Amino acid sequence: MKYTKKKKLLSFFLIFTLCFGLLTPTFRTEAARATGTVKNRILNVRSSASTSSSIICKLSQGTKVSIISETTGDDGLKWYDVFFAYGGDAKEGYIRADLLNVSGSVSGSSGSASNNSSGSDNSGSSASGQKYVKPAVAIIRTYASTNADIRTKLERGTAASVISSKKGDDGRTWYKISFTKNGSAMEGYIRGDLLIDTNPGGSASSTDVSGTRYVVPDSGVSVRSYASTNGDIRSKLNKGTAVSLITSKKGDDGQTWYKVSYTVDGYKLNGYIRSDLLTDKNPAGDSGSSNTSSGSASTSVTIRPAVANIRSYASTGADIRSKLPAGTTATIISEKTGNDGKKWYKISYTLNGNTMQGYIRSDLVTMGAAANTSGSSGNSSSGSSSGGVAQVRSYASPNADIRATLENGTKVAIIKEKTGDDGQKWTKISFTQNGEKIEGYVPSSLLK
Template structure:
């Protein structure tokens, strides 16, 4: 009944002031009115009657508090009638017999689950489809709880038979297996049914099995899918994250190389409205996308994607999720079925693999999507064409930044950069003027330059960034220039000494010259051109001076750039988008 002032709610937590103290409490235990405000009046507390709905032979634990760490009061059998006083979050306050306590609300139903037992009334079922993001899977569990054993992993668009619903969970049958899934990831229609004839090449893979989403509030990035796990960092509202999977209210995401978990309640597929000015220009090339892909295939492009499939009879299972190759060597393909491309490598008998999913192939056979002990693999032409094709990214506010002209000014305000980007960034805090000067003198986009420095200095905390003694002088290095060959600190300090970088500002301005002289000075002034160098390919017919062999390199670099732009109110973006015949 204590009154608190709520400042904000993020995920399961609320920032509140209670008396003179400010801190955090579980939001599910706050209400808009005093729960005891009707005490001692003639108005009775409103209650409802529900029934325990767990699997036959199972029991529902009645606890003293709304927490799985609290003491157990009783064990309630399937079908037992309880009086429900209130439901808050995942928990319901109930009375069972003479005992009052808390149970998981998802295991309560409005009617006795066994009330029709022994009658001729058939069980009513409906057909639904798995509706998760492309590249994600829906886990089928042995019981309606995250603690339930994983029975299998269902693919997007897979048809399931739905028997009963209880809270957020539904009982379904899929692939002959009966279990429970989260109802929010089922739909009445196949999510991909309307895209079969849209003219796109449906056999092309999606990049790294991820989608981009945006935070709708300041949000904790946690080490695990639970509020009990530690916070890695707090993500600003509007931050773009790569989403690998979503399950039980949690999303596994990646941001700036960090992987963690956030609440799905605070993610959206739509980017927030931009205050900046975006200008796009088109650069035409005298070659086709297919010709450019053929040129790239000659230099062994690499990928770390898990879009790798092998026919099920090639694998002898050692568990539900692992196996070994049997009966000789087998080809791997970039899709399920013999119509898909071979990736140019085979797995020999005895090779251990991890099975990510089971799918029906276009040839009628069962195929396994696998991950095996080889981090980098030869990319297929289909995969290369996906990343080469600008049309796959130009409408995405994040991925389109691989076409950002790194030689174009963002026209930033130094005060805003200091307040919104560099605040709290160690030695880089307050250095906006130096970055803007460095960008102007060397013809580099300011956001790209700042993102580069934040990455290399660990947000302004690295040893080189904070000054290293060399030949009696303290020198600074903000971009890791020359910091190689085993002894990064000493070599980076020597380079800084040789170039007179004796102040942080000198290191920011001087280091920018090195950055501009290599790729940007050679005309490769977008991340896309740094990776693919289409100018050389179109002129000479071969691949040359490419920054990376990873086909997804440019795609992966843009999150930090987008998120820095997203912090600002005013800026300019110029995109140079390639166009092929």
């Protein structure tokens, strides 16, 4: 009996050992992900496996990264697709293999990425295909996640070249794409279901047009950020305002829209306006402005609240052109009734040495110049203590999310300059706020 019992126990132990031995490699494979440590004092993380691609960020010596996969760059060298924490955010990019001290084994290269479920770049047949944006507007991200920063926005029908595909942290397929916007070649990530193989139409302009048109309706006409009544309102133009045609396209409402160029208070802007709101001949009432001269073009006013928003037109729904601190002195150009039924002043003011114009609600100002002008804009010899503020955007557009607000005189590091989707120059900057390193875009005119 004792021998039989021992024999049974021995058999059970052998079976358990065999099963555990078979399962162990699976556990080890799932847990093992290679890591790398930065060798150089400062290392550039690239948007693709090429030294000519854009720099996502810079990592210092000793920084640890997780290696997702490996690939061969256009220089013939091995590169790693890596994932890491930077400035409180999760980021992804490419680092040349010889610049990392690697621990562990890389789970797969781009050549076998189709068998890699860890989210690494795939290089299947779709990696070199051309696709088109499906929705009216699609957001392009910095990496394969809806939590990633917005790199830009593309309109329906915009052509994009697929570089690679991968599974995002939401479990969906994402494409890394290259595309052209405002004459600049760019790269980014888009969710796979937002692209289709054939051009959906009503999108990227296929017809170049030229000439001048004039706004028809008496009330303010909205200029949109894209060819749809769902587009953000970029400006409102009055009857008789002249615009220059750039292209025409069919919008998502089936109607023809014009991409136009126009000038507001000395700023040259671009946007979309429906074709039936324009005419070839200047209608009666040329200016069409509902402004009524106040007869006090030289009247000075002083900002009352701690910070007042200066708008692009007479409405609280208009874009914020500037923020002026209490005590800033401005000159009234004209007055009008806004779409909220309240009186608004069109004013001229100086900010950071630049003369600007915009609209402010009348109850936010006091008639006459302030007795104490120490807080007024432009009176500081250095221009760094005027109290003005600048909004830092997530990308080069006045429509982008506001990432931070900086006071006048704040020192920032300049990364690069580009032309925004408003046609103006924007500068990408880096700065530290509340102990956190932040990057974003501001109009170049706000820097000195």
